[in-house]
Structures are given as structure tokens and as C-alpha cells.
Amino acid sequence: MKPFFVGHRTIYLKQVDSTNTYCKQRMDLLENGTVVYTDCQTGGKGTKGRSWEIAPGDAIAFSFVLKNCQPQDLSFLPLICGLAEIVLFQKLSVSDAGIKWPNDIVVHQKKVSGILCESTIEGSSIHVVCGIGINLHQTQNKFEQQQLTYATSLWLETQKNYTMEEILSGYLEEFNQLWKQYQKLGFVEGILPQYQKHCITLGKQVRVLFHQVEKQGKAVAISDTGQLICEIDGKQQYIHHGEASIRGLWGYI
Numbered sequence: 001m002k003p004f005f006v007g008h009r010t011i012y013l014k015q016v017d018s019t020n021t022y023c024k025q026r027m028d029l030l031e032n033g034t035v036v037y038t039d040c041q042t043g044g045k046g047t048k049g050r051s052w053e054i055a056p057g058d059a060i061a062f063s064f065v066l067k068n069c070q071p072q073d074l075s076f077l078p079l080i081c082g083l084a085e086i087v088l089f090q091k092l093s094v095s096d097a098g099i100k101w102p103n104d105i106v107v108h109q110k111k112v113s114g115i116l117c118e119s120t121i122e123g124s125s126i127h128v129v130c131g132i133g134i135n136l137h138q139t140q141n142k143f144e145q146q147q148l149t150y151a152t153s154l155w156l157e158t159q160k161n162y163t164m165e166e167i168l169s170g171y172l173e174e175f176n177q178l179w180k181q182y183q184k185l186g187f188v189e190g191i192l193p194q195y196q197k198h199c200i201t202l203g204k205q206v207r208v209l210f211h212q213v214e215k216q217g218k219a220v221a222i223s224d225t226g227q228l229i230c231e232i233d234g235k236q237q238y239i240h241h242g243e244a245s246i247r248g249l250w251g252y253i
Contacts, residue, residue, distance in 0.1 A: 006033045006064050006179070007172035015056075017043035019063035020118055020131040027120060027127055030065050035172065037062035039164055044133065058138050059153070060164045063131040064172075071126065074119055075226040076187045078103045078241055079195055081115045081130050084175040086198045091170065094158055098200035100253060101219070101228045102241035105134075106200065109253050110152035132171070136162055150252040188224050196222050200253065201246060206230065208237075209245040216249070 009031055016022050019036045021043070030036075040056040054061060066077070082103035089097040089107070097107045105113035113134040120127045135153035143151045154162055181190035196202060201219045208215045208230060217232035227238040228246065239246070 005176045007035045010035045013038040015040040019061050023063045023129045032067040035064040059135045061133045066128045069126045069128050078117045087174040088170045101201040107157045207247045
């Protein structure tokens with residue numbers, strides 16, 4: 001039997017509303033590990049229902065299917081996906097890249113990439129679609145027109161024109177290595193030390209936004225189950241990704 005790896009099959013779409021939606025709607029038809037990618041996405045979405053559209057050539061959006069996952073994978077996959085991107089950026093010599101918990105990727109304090117993992121349940125089986133969007137070629141003027149104050153692109157940060165294909169192949173190589181480590185060693189030994197090293201949220205005073213309620217505290221650690229541990233009002237509070245937004249005291253970071 002051939003070893004499993006994400007990306008053994010890839011599908012390029014010239015245009016699509018959302019690579020995540022495409023995968024979820026075709027889950028029964030797609031093989032485990034299939035990757036769908038595009039540089040023109042018209043109806044993509046980020047966390048908390050935010051929209052994310054890309055004009056042709058500006059960025060890459062891709063999603064991959066992981067079938068028959070374990071329940072605990074749902075907590076760890078967003079963090080593993082983010083760490084894979086950081087490892088790739090290190091190899092590409094992208095300086096000052098870090099992870100804003102749980103999985104926003106920032107370079108020089110500005111967001112260059114977002115990640116959205118969505119799960120579906122079929123009977124007793126859990127399937128996950130991992131969606132990644134990476135800004136490649138946008139200019140500062142374009143971000144200003146879109147009022148994206150905290151956004152950047154790899155072109156703005158490196159003055160290099162990376163192609164979709166080299167970013168995608170490089171990312172999949174790093175993800176597959178980390179996924180093997182996670183499956184062999186578990187999250188605590190295989191992923192957590194590297195993740196904490198690159199998480200720029202840790203050690204900072206942050207605002208924790210629970211819907212309409214805001215609290216301030218200090219981000220101190222990542223738990224063994226992937227939660228952000230904050231000290232708020234003298235007590236440790238464990239925050240699951242998706243239940244609250246984390247912001248710096250004076251802005252996005």
C-alpha cells in the first residue's frame with residue numbers, strides 16, 4: 001500500500017466561490033488528501049463568517065481533505081496548519097514571521113495568511129477540510145483601497161514574486177512532515193514546542209473579545225489541548241479557538 005500524503009492529487013480551478021465549499025460539497029467524490037487550489041476566489045470565508053475574496057493572481061487559496069479524523073484532531077489541525085506555513089516561510093527566508101493564535105500568520109506585525117478548518121460528520125466518521133489563503137502579490141495601494149489596515153503580502157515583505165505552485169508544493173511538504181510527527185508523537189511532543197516558539201501572542205497583554213464582552217489579560221501559554229491560556233483578573237482562563245477573538249491592547253497584534 002502506498003503511504004498516505006496530502007497532495008497526492010491536486011485540482012486547479014481557474015475560478016471558484018470557495019475552495020472549502022467546493023471540497024465540502026464533493027466530500028464523497030474526493031480522495032483523502034486531495035488538494036483544491038485557485039488564484040481567483042469569489043466567495044471565500046474566514047473565521048466568524050468574514051468574507052475573503054481574491055482577484056486573479058493576487059493570492060493563493062487552497063483546501064485539502066482529511067478523512068476519518070479523530071475528535072482531538074479538530075483542536076490541533078488549525079495549529080498544525082499554521083505551523084507548517086511558518087516552517088515554509090523560514091525556508092523561503094521570510095523574516096519576522098509568526099503565528100497570532102490560533103492560526104493567523106503575520107509578517108512584520110501584519111497578516112499575510114489566514115486558515116479555516118471545517119469539519120463534517122458522516123455517521124461515525126469525521127472529515128475535515130483545511131483551507132489556507134496566502135497573500136502573494138498585492139500592493140500597499142490595493143490593501144488601502146480595501147481598507148485592510150493590518151494586511152500584507154509576500155511581495156511587499158520580500159520583493160519576490162513567488163508562484164502559486166512553489167508556495168503550494170512547499171507548504172504541502174511541511175504539512176506532511178508535521179502531520180507525521182503529530183501522528184507518531186502526539187501534539188504535546190510533536191507539535192507544541194515548535195508552535196509555542198513561533199506564537200507571537202504569548203507573553204503579551206491582550207484583549208479577549210467574547211462576542212460583546214471584552215476582557216484584558218496576559219497570554220501565558222498554550223495548553224496540551226491547544227487552548228490559549230490567559231491570566232485574567234488573577235485567574236487562568238482557557239480559551240478555545242473560535243469562542244473568542246484575541247487582539248493586542250492597541251490593535252490587531
